[in-house]
Amino acid sequence: MIRMLLRVLGPEYARPVRRTVALMVVTAIVEGLSYGLLVPVLRELLGGDPAAARPWLVAFGAAVAVYAVLRYLSDLSGFRVGSVLLGGMYHRLGDHLARLPLGWYDSGRVGEVSVLAGRGVLQAMSVIAHLLAPFVSACVTPLTIVVVMLASDWRLGLAALAAVPVVAAIQVWAARSTAAADAARAGRDRAATGRVIEYLQAQPVLRAGGRTGERFRLLDDSLEEVRRASRRGVLAALPGVLGLTLTVQAIFTALLVLGAHLALGGSVGAAELLAVLVLAARCADPLLSLSDIGGRLRAARFELGRLDAVLRTPPLPAPTTPLRPAHRGLELASVTFRHDDRTVLDDLTLSVPPGQRLAVVGPSGAGKSTLLQLIARFHDVDAGAVRVGGVDVRSIGTEVLMAQLAIVFQDVYLFDGSIEENVRLGRPDAGEAEVRAAATAARLDEVIERLPGGWAANVGEGGALLSGGERQRVSIARALLKDAPIVLLDEVTSALDPVNEAAVHEGVERLMAGRTVVMVAHRLRAVERADRVAFLDGGRIVEEGCHDELLRRGGPYAAFWNASPTPAERTESR
Structure with a gap:
């Protein structure tokens, strides 16, 4: 995704994008580590000397403060870079469209370019400003928590680690199952936009033919196809959403059963079990948000792919050593x-x-x-x-x-x-x-x-x-x-x-x-x-x-x- 984004934007934007992504990753790691401090906090609070939890509480507060500052800086960087990228993308797209041969602009391009230059660019460039930070947090923070769980108790940690490929497989499956529906919906959107433009341009003809009071069948049919394509897209995404939700709940239940078994056998203390379960519960929220974030990222990736296809269309080649006309013949x-x-x-x-x-x-x-x-x-x-x-x-x-x-x-x-x-x-x-x-x-x-x-x-x-x-x-x-x-x-x-x-x-x-x-x-x-x-x-x-x-x-x-x-x-x- 980031590689395609940088290819679409051009190499001049690589450094600020990579810097922003790195800041988001560090922020997500610090968030996971701050939650990891709950293990010693709960262990001391529920132990024989609750006062011993005071240094861990101070460390937890400091970690949360550091996380808050990093989150502010990463979000601010994302918004700033996103604004710069949006302006740069419009300039690059406009310059490229101006260099394309006129033969490229056939009748079907009007709706396509209209959608692409409007909603398409905004959706594609919203990745940095709005989608990347929650996606990085939903992926990196749970992984950091899993590492903390491994350090706290290797058995519960391994059980949580085993769930990682399952969640990843569900995400890949959901992406593949919705790809065709997303492409069909985008095609219907372009066709409908073309029909709207055609309807507006055809007003003199429609009125001359006395058809001002009746509906424009071609436009109605196109909008109906958009509705059907959107419905198919929702239905295609539903199994992935339900699958991820059920998987996360099943993983948490399995950890709860395993932890209870270990606690009853005396292998894990009650405080450690409670801390691990709190960490597992904290993993659930970002993992559940992956279905929504993943869908929006897939839509943005699809728009990025369309932008990439347009920008890869070869313009009229410029001469390496331009010559000047000798006369006006x-x-x-x-x-x-x-x-x-x-x-x-x-x-x-x-x-x-x-x-x-x-x-x-x-x-x-x-x-x-x-x-x-x-x-x-x-x-x-x-x-x-x-x-x-x-x-x-x-x-x-x-x-x-x-x-x-x-x-x-x-x-x-x-x-x-x-x-x-x-x-x-x-x-x-x-x-x-x-x-x-x-x-x-x-x-x-x-x-x-x-x-x-x-x-x-x-x-x-x-x-x-x-x-x-x-x-x-x-x-x-x-x-x-x-x-x-x-x-x-x-x-x-x-x-x-x-x-x-x-x-x-x-x-x-x-x-x-x-x-x-x-x-x-x-x-x-x-x-x-x-x-x-x-x-x-x-x-x-x-x-x-x-x-x-x-x-x-x-x-x-x-x-x-x-x-x-x-x-x-x-x-x-x-």
Whole structure:
């Protein structure tokens, strides 16, 4: 458990964790030894000269005082180390998640990461602060008492020692019997969290379908599965709890019978027998608590295992000697990329000279957005190479690569903050005049003027308080502020109304001016003004050339072009 905890946390936390564990062990030993002093105390009190017990009582009081101080220090150390570990774990998990390829984030990861980053991390990191001290005490204190019993009377001590492997075997059996139930319950929890998120995101669809008054069956079924899994987990843990309780009671009864037999035979005095029975009774409480502590530790260990699995997921490898791009051109050389069992891009070769605009057109599922993601190194290719400025993106440091690119997606995500904070993400150190100029160029100033809070207006989670066109203007202003030499556009105007489309198009034109551009687009205006058009279908470039040339050929691009826009839009664009 401790080994896995240190592996999850990293080597920098090894020393404080080991120091805290050592302090907890010493505290548990001192507790057991303090109880051991009851043997001479009771022997003298019940003997011929009770006054002789006074030095032993003083020693017992001193031992209890030392134990109290050590317990305070060990608990304080556990809380402090636990707080540090919790913050460190969040930072390490967040940094690692940010380095993982986007292909890792499939639809099933949303619920998993939500549970893991919330309850999972708290449960795993609670080991040091809340679980380790009582667990160490429940294990080490009874063992110390058994050693004291061996010193007091070897026969009763051996009888108590014989119970140690029995208790350990029950704990191992209980852990194995509940492992499958714990895993099933965790899986159901992740699925239910995903369903809750899906239910919240699907509210527009449910309401449009008139289903606001009825229950969401998929969510109900998932929550019912959680209930059943929890019930199975309780039933699976019940035999271990009962087994441990019965075993502890049986051991105490056996010691009582053996002690009575020895006392009646004159081998053990009444005072010694009473002291040994008091020690045995004191062992019972921590041993009985093992079932509860063990269950919580198993749950924490399971979460640690999940954290360990995520942290072991290999991130995109960083170059050992990073290179810098020599220019702002782009090239994809014999690129093949697979996602799951599907080949998305197949031996694709494409180049964009510095300062040129390339429009990528094709049917849905052709791999257009994936092409942009490979340029930004959201994934690594399976074969071939993606080069920015003549350098393979795998040989460019992440910060340097991102500094070369300004990306505007179709679905814009804004962080829950002010408009200015979201624009400044493009370049946090930009001056106020630069931020205002970028907003004006993106026609975001029109939005700011009509919002009550102006620049300080909150956009809501994901930008929910703004319209799609307004969010797109924030995204373009952010890209303009970044002032990167290469621009990647992913159908930025496909879902906008004419007014917002005109405003966004004007901002996009300013963003593209003088830069190398790769745009995924269906709108005629954007495609016609590109220097070159690449028609992508089935993961391959089937046609490439300027717009007019491809129309004259009458090939797949011309057919797609004639089928896509309405006649009115085609006339307007010309």
